[in-house]
Amino acid sequence: MIPELGHFALILALAVAVVQATLPLVGASRGDVRLMMLGRTAALTQAFLVVLAFGALTQCYVTSDFSVANVVANSHSAKPLIYKISGVWGNHEGSMLLWALILSLFGAAVAIFGDNLPDSLRSRVLSVQAAIGIGFLAFLLFTSNPFERLSPVPLDGNGLNPLLQDPGLAFHPPILYLGYVGLSVTFSFAIAALLEGRVDPAWARWVRPWTLAAWCFLTLGIALGSWWAYYILGWGGFWFWDPVENASLMPWLAATALLHSAIVVEKRDALKSWTVLLAILAFSLSLLGTFLVRSGVLTSVHAFAQDPARGLFILCFLLGVTGGGLALYAWRAPTLQPGGLFQPISREGALILNNLLLCTLAATVLLGTLYPLFLDLVTGNKVSVGPPFFNATFVPICAPLFAALAVGPFLGWKRAEIGPALLRLRIAFAVSIVAAIVAAVAIDGRATLAALAFGFGVWLIMASLSEFVGRVRRGRLSTMPRAAIGMTISHAALGVVVLGCVGTGAWNTELIRTVKAGERISFLGYELTLDKVEALRGANYIADRATLSVTVGGKPYTTLTPERRMFITPRRQVAETSIHTNLLRDLYATLGEGDATQGWVIRLYLNPLAPWIWLGAAMCAFGGFVSLSDRRLRIGAPRRTRPMAQPAE
Amino acid sequence: MTSNRLLFLLPLATLVVMAGFFGWSLLSGRDPAAIGSAMVGKPAPRLEAPSLRAGEPALDTALLKSGKPVLVNFFASWCTPCLAEHPLLLRLKERDGVAIVGVAWKNKPEEARASLAKLGDPFTRAGFDLDGKLAVDWGLSGVPETYLIDANGIVRLHFRAPIGPRELSQILALVKAGS
Amino acid sequence: MxxxxxxxxxxxxxxxxxxxxxxxxxxxxxxxxxxxxxxxxxxxxxxxxxxxxxxxxxxxxxxxxxxxxxxxxxxxxxxxxxxxxxxLLKPPFKAGTLLLWLGGPLVLLIAGAALLVAARRRRAVPIPATEPLSAEEQRRLDALLGR
The missing domain is CATH 1.10.8.640 (Cytochrome C biogenesis protein)
Known part of the structure; x- marks a missing residue:
């Protein structure tokens, strides 16, 4: 009964989406208020129906209803409750339903919080949002129905991929999707603006909080995925340039560029058609990622079960949404009036440079991800594009980006002098140079790219601090907009991430050793003793757990307990790493093959600054939320009279 | 103004080109996991392995220079897909008289022998590569994989999957042309 | 396999x-x-x-x-x-991978050059020190913001 209810709710949601995608649009062009108001009701109804469907599927998972094929394929009665719930989106159909859910919730949010929007703009945004919704709901209903029944009903399910049975990964998809799908609102705003033929500072101000929210979630989602990879894959890496990771990085880069170019539209009424293009591209790259992961055109570590029929459907959908958007862009964007003029050396100029570099980064990732496919189709030659390629092409472009990022906030709008800005950065510059030299001499023993990158990380932090201190000195703290505080936090956070990446990537130490019980290992000043390896039994796995007691200078320091788990359904072995962190470095241990007589393979890592990668990313997203709180104040109280001009930041 | 308009069409054009590639990939049935072969068109690598059969000399690279095409098949008794192609190998030997050299990969010789005794032995000569060292020389990624070496000792075909009817006709066409 | x-x-x-x-x-x-x-x-x-x-x-x-x-x-x-x-996880630099290796830098160069040319062209136009909103613009903005 409940699966049918969910299925029925989905069908109704599709019908409502069709109404929402058409009538308000007609209303907006005719100026018919009743039709326009329909958009709001439809958006709320659609969201309610999709929530109902999602609730129904969740209910099937929680009660282990094995008459539903999707539950059988991805769940098991012996699974802990949290993984029964996360199992809902741990598969293709359920994750698509989560997409549709978040999409409709964002639509409802626009309907609820869009009071300050002109009726016509809001109606158009909601219609575009519903048009995207139609695609996803139809995709679910016609190719990936999560409510399909199974007969005869099996006794138990096949279980969830053990790698996904992890708290980090359980909540990774919802957060990441909040980012991916949040960009749909930005896209809808861009299309609505093109339909209206009007892009102005007010538009930029309306679209910014949505972009910012999506960007924050995307940042958190990517960081969570990377953190998961770090502690579960068992060899201490945190970013693998896998197509799935690249698929999340590309929209992030585009959204980051968009956040910055939208500022120019908002403050200076310039870069309008470019900003609209970025808004379209950011969401298109989200869709592209979905296509790449689910269509089977590329192989990836984390890909879902792939199916060419589904691939064709998403491809057509991608073409419809993105192609439609870009065609509208090609038609309408040339009519947008170019706005305020500025000199190359100015805040605008710096933001354009930021956009240029961020887009080059996105293009590099896109090319690297798709090139094997292109080359194979055209010439039949197989190549691999992996981490060494991206390290050689992506990282060098980051250098000018980081250099400019620090200077940009010191430049005034319209025209500025580079000299005074650099003068104010002299302390930051000196500190970074010293940091790079110290890193080169003390850690690497010679000048290396890692030391240079370390200097860049320090540069980002110091420059952000300098800018902040400068403001405080000028007594602007009390009037400082939250957006500016957010910017300082996020920019500095990027520096923290860079330091973490350099420390973990370049300065980690590894030890692989076969150890018998009672044996002792010396590792960079830590003395580790393998006390015992015992067999354990979990809810749905059996495991070997090693106990490694760690002493420093003869004093007990900590105990590491890496495990090797063998899941029963499906049969799979997973390494459960054990990490001791003091926020400056991680002591990381994994347990490998072995037995009591031969000894056990132990892998140890010391990863300097590793926690900073994720702390930095969280801080980066936090900066975004701080900035968002500023916007909400402004957007939420639109009727209050405020001085128009923003203080030059 | 026209050039400006064209500039605005650029994103759409890029998308269409990309989508074209994706459509091509999906419709052509391209296997994204296929890794291709670097062996085809090159002289066959060394083929030195202890014999699987008692009383027979070890496999020798000279086997590939008999003046006739030879099929080299890597297999294992633990490999399920190998079972699927086994009847076709038997057919190639018995009906078409193709010389097949079998190499048991990462397979204990007694287990490989037992499996061949049960299923029938399609091999003219058979050896084993217990530690997989020979396999690396052949650019092997797993089992089953099959190579067709022509009369001049050049690799002509390399299949990284079980042989099916399509592969069978490719093999037969080349064998007939070569002998 | x-x-x-x-x-x-x-x-x-x-x-x-x-x-x-x-x-x-x-x-x-x-x-x-x-x-x-x-x-x-x-x-x-x-x-x-x-x-x-x-x-x-x-x-x-x-x-x-x-x-x-x-x-x-x-x-x-x-x-x-x-x-x-x-x-090879890092593809060799040869004819078939030229576009892969040079694509990113090419985007940067072309877009950078186009921006510089545009900036030069614009420099011919003097930039007024301030551009106050015209009364009409101010009215429009207020209307849009619902004030």
Whole structure:
């Protein structure tokens, strides 16, 4: 009964989406208020129906209803409750339903919080949002129905991929999707603006909080995925340039560029058609990622079960949404009036440079991800594009980006002098140079790219601090907009991430050793003793757990307990790493093959600054939320009279 | 103004080109996991392995220079897909008289022998590569994989999957042309 | 090949103590190479990070070549001769990969040049020190913001 209810709710949601995608649009062009108001009701109804469907599927998972094929394929009665719930989106159909859910919730949010929007703009945004919704709901209903029944009903399910049975990964998809799908609102705003033929500072101000929210979630989602990879894959890496990771990085880069170019539209009424293009591209790259992961055109570590029929459907959908958007862009964007003029050396100029570099980064990732496919189709030659390629092409472009990022906030709008800005950065510059030299001499023993990158990380932090201190000195703290505080936090956070990446990537130490019980290992000043390896039994796995007691200078320091788990359904072995962190470095241990007589393979890592990668990313997203709180104040109280001009930041 | 308009069409054009590639990939049935072969068109690598059969000399690279095409098949008794192609190998030997050299990969010789005794032995000569060292020389990624070496000792075909009817006709066409 | 995937206990151990070389310098080179060679049955994993059988065999082959006195370049050549360019996680720079390697820099150059040209053209137009909103603009903005 409940699966049918969910299925029925989905069908109704599709019908409502069709109404929402058409009538308000007609209303907006005719100026018919009743039709326009329909958009709001439809958006709320659609969201309610999709929530109902999602609730129904969740209910099937929680009660282990094995008459539903999707539950059988991805769940098991012996699974802990949290993984029964996360199992809902741990598969293709359920994750698509989560997409549709978040999409409709964002639509409802626009309907609820869009009071300050002109009726016509809001109606158009909601219609575009519903048009995207139609695609996803139809995709679910016609190719990936999560409510399909199974007969005869099996006794138990096949279980969830053990790698996904992890708290980090359980909540990774919802957060990441909040980012991916949040960009749909930005896209809808861009299309609505093109339909209206009007892009102005007010538009930029309306679209910014949505972009910012999506960007924050995307940042958190990517960081969570990377953190998961770090502690579960068992060899201490945190970013693998896998197509799935690249698929999340590309929209992030585009959204980051968009956040910055939208500022120019908002403050200076310039870069309008470019900003609209970025808004379209950011969401298109989200869709592209979905296509790449689910269509089977590329192989990836984390890909879902792939199916060419589904691939064709998403491809057509991608073409419809993105192609439609870009065609509208090609038609309408040339009519947008170019706005305020500025000199190359100015805040605008710096933001354009930021956009240029961020887009080059996105293009590099896109090319690297798709090139094997292109080359194979055209010439039949197989190549691999992996981490060494991206390290050689992506990282060098980051250098000018980081250099400019620090200077940009010191430049005034319209025209500025580079000299005074650099003068104010002299302390930051000196500190970074010293940091790079110290890193080169003390850690690497010679000048290396890692030391240079370390200097860049320090540069980002110091420059952000300098800018902040400068403001405080000028007594602007009390009037400082939250957006500016957010910017300082996020920019500095990027520096923290860079330091973490350099420390973990370049300065980690590894030890692989076969150890018998009672044996002792010396590792960079830590003395580790393998006390015992015992067999354990979990809810749905059996495991070997090693106990490694760690002493420093003869004093007990900590105990590491890496495990090797063998899941029963499906049969799979997973390494459960054990990490001791003091926020400056991680002591990381994994347990490998072995037995009591031969000894056990132990892998140890010391990863300097590793926690900073994720702390930095969280801080980066936090900066975004701080900035968002500023916007909400402004957007939420639109009727209050405020001085128009923003203080030059 | 026209050039400006064209500039605005650029994103759409890029998308269409990309989508074209994706459509091509999906419709052509391209296997994204296929890794291709670097062996085809090159002289066959060394083929030195202890014999699987008692009383027979070890496999020798000279086997590939008999003046006739030879099929080299890597297999294992633990490999399920190998079972699927086994009847076709038997057919190639018995009906078409193709010389097949079998190499048991990462397979204990007694287990490989037992499996061949049960299923029938399609091999003219058979050896084993217990530690997989020979396999690396052949650019092997797993089992089953099959190579067709022509009369001049050049690799002509390399299949990284079980042989099916399509592969069978490719093999037969080349064998007939070569002998 | 199919069964290998089933046997493939992922992610267990990659480089194991018993396969490591005693000479630390050679072992370090082997690790460096192992990080840039792709495990041919895995998905975007280096042989050093993979527990697949064939990855183990390839790691061993790398070490054998190094012990035999091969240079790093010779080891890469050895692997490419057997597994093709596919085995390199960093694709070689040649005709077929020209666009891959130069695509990013090309985007940067072309877009950068276009921006510079546009900026030069614009410089011909003097920029007024301030551009106050016209009364009409102010009214429009107020209306849009619902004030």
């Amino acid at each position: 199919l069964l290998l995937l089933a046997l493939f206990t992922w992610p267990a151990f990659a480089v194991e103590p018993r396969e490591m070389l005693t000479d630390p310098a050679l072992e370090a080179r082997a690790r460096e190479i192992g990080r840039t060679l792709r495990c041919v049955v895995c998905q975007n994993q280096a042989i050093d990070d993979s527990s697949a059988e064939v990855a183990h065999d390839m790691r061993r082959a790398v070490r054998e070549r190094l012990v035999a006195g091969d240079s790093d370049a010779a080891v890469y050549e050895f692997m490419v001769a057997r597994y093709g360019d596919y085995v």
